[in-house]
Amino acid sequence: MCTLSKCFVAICFASLLLTGCKDKEGEKTVNEPVTNDTATPDTAHQPHTVTEDNNLYADVDISPMDMSYFPAKYPQMKIADPRVAPPVMRVIYSRPHLQGRKLFEEILKYGETWRLGANEATELDIFQPVTIGDKKLPAGRYTLYAIPKAGYWTIAVNSSLDQWGLKQDPSHDIVRVQVPVTYYNPVMEYFTMVFEKTGTGANLIMAWDDAVAKLPIKI
Amino acid sequence: MKKWLLFWVLTFLSASFLNAQHWTPVDKSPLDQIYYPADYPSLKVKGTKERLRMRIIYSRPNKNNRPIFGSEIVPYGKVWRLGANEATELNLFTDAKIGGKKVPAGRYTLYALVNEKSWTFIVNKETDTWGAFTYDPAKDVCRVTTDVKELNKPIEALTIDLEKSANGVNLVAGWDTVSATLPISF
Numbered sequence: 001m002c003t004l005s006k007c008f009v010a011i012c013f014a015s016l017l018l019t020g021c022k023d024k025e026g027e028k029t030v031n032e033p034v035t036n037d038t039a040t041p042d043t044a045h046q047p048h049t050v051t052e053d054n055n056l057y058a059d060v061d062i063s064p065m066d067m068s069y070f071p072a073k074y075p076q077m078k079i080a081d082p083r084v085a086p087p088v089m090r091v092i093y094s095r096p097h098l099q100g101r102k103l104f105e106e107i108l109k110y111g112e113t114w115r116l117g118a119n120e121a122t123e124l125d126i127f128q129p130v131t132i133g134d135k136k137l138p139a140g141r142y143t144l145y146a147i148p149k150a151g152y153w154t155i156a157v158n159s160s161l162d163q164w165g166l167k168q169d170p171s172h173d174i175v176r177v178q179v180p181v182t183y184y185n186p187v188m189e190y191f192t193m194v195f196e197k198t199g200t201g202a203n204l205i206m207a208w209d210d211a212v213a214k215l216p217i218k219i
Numbered sequence: 220m221k222k223w224l225l226f227w228v229l230t231f232l233s234a235s236f237l238n239a240q241h242w243t244p245v246d247k248s249p250l251d252q253i254y255y256p257a258d259y260p261s262l263k264v265k266g267t268k269e270r271l272r273m274r275i276i277y278s279r280p281n282k283n284n285r286p287i288f289g290s291e292i293v294p295y296g297k298v299w300r301l302g303a304n305e306a307t308e309l310n311l312f313t314d315a316k317i318g319g320k321k322v323p324a325g326r327y328t329l330y331a332l333v334n335e336k337s338w339t340f341i342v343n344k345e346t347d348t349w350g351a352f353t354y355d356p357a358k359d360v361c362r363v364t365t366d367v368k369e370l371n372k373p374i375e376a377l378t379i380d381l382e383k384s385a386n387g388v389n390l391v392a393g394w395d396t397v398s399a400t401l402p403i404s405f
Binding site for chain 1: 246249250251252254259260261263264271274276304305306347348349350352353355
């Protein structure tokens with residue numbers, strides 16, 4: 001019995017070593033996302049070198065930009081059917097990541113304005129008229145920001161464009177909507193925005209850490 | 220002994236659990252945007268009086284030790300999205316002149332037809348496209364052919380810069396060991 005247990009312990013130990021090795025290789029792999037479980041407090045807040053460990057000329061931003069269309073993945077849809085109807089809207093935003101931090105209150109504070117992203121103000125491009133809250137919005141470019149609170153987020157659609165995201169001017173708000181927020185969802189390391197189809201149009205899903213808020217948009 | 224066994228089993232299980240954790244990865248070729256005037260969003264917050272002219276939205280593939288031009292990544296003689304993922308987007312916020320042609324303010328797609336000694340920049344009306352899979356020459360707004368410049372040091376990530384010129388902007392696209400310039404005037 002004792003030898004069996006020893007054997008088992010040895011196997012466990014060997015497996016641990018092996019998984020440990022895998023981790024180390026993973027760190028060196030280009031394009032491998034940095035995970036929290038290997039980050040120490042000293043390095044957690046420093047820029048990582050995920051895709052850029054051999055790039056001397058142009059650093060990729062620590063919060064890279066991304067864009068999401070509705071219908072989802074519209075540009076790829078077009079390959080299958082070049083005559084597909086024009087897209088309805090898209091959001092262009094930068095994607096900050098947790099890097100070991102808690103979303104509330106280490107990154108965001110309840111009641112304070114947040115650009116719904118990083119760097120430039122998050123942009124909502126509307127290609128066909130849609131309705132947000134009780135406001136009909138004509139095709140055009142808009143910016144979005146949020147004021148998160150524990151039970152709900154206020155989402156503002158603003159007309160001030162092409163500007164850094166830290167100075168929102170509420171006098172340019174076109175509409176503000178309060179949307180519920182849920183917690184204990186699967187944790188998202190990177191702030192993520194995507195559109196999901198609904199019965200009346202689409203929801204703009206805003207997910208980060210374990211929080212998810214959805215902005216209903218009528219089409 | 221049993222306590223030790225339990226300890227190791229738990230350690231092993233939690234280790235595998237941590238390893239199984241999966242975060243949404245950053246795209247290999249992250250999206251980026253560049254304005255003219257450069258850093259316009261920061262200038263605007265500081266109250267700039269300069270007029271916003273244009274913006275490029277493009278994804279930035281890396282060289283990653285691969286040969287780029289003339290390889291299967293960007294073959295010569297084929298229309299290329301001038302980036303990765305979605306085709307590169309040109310936003311003109313004022314009317315402009317490209318290759319002697321007046322191009323009204325609006326959204327366009329920017330492609331490049333790459334050859335060894337020259338690039339042809341293509342401004343196209345069809346927007347929101349992926350790659351160059353749906354490229355339609357009938358929707359071209361203009362084409363401009365320019366010479367290729369050899370660089371001393373390779374550029375790792377595809378880089379598009381908008382540089383001030385005498386009568387407008389030079390759009391300079393550089394990757395690996397070459398760059399090409401598209402002059403735009405206002």
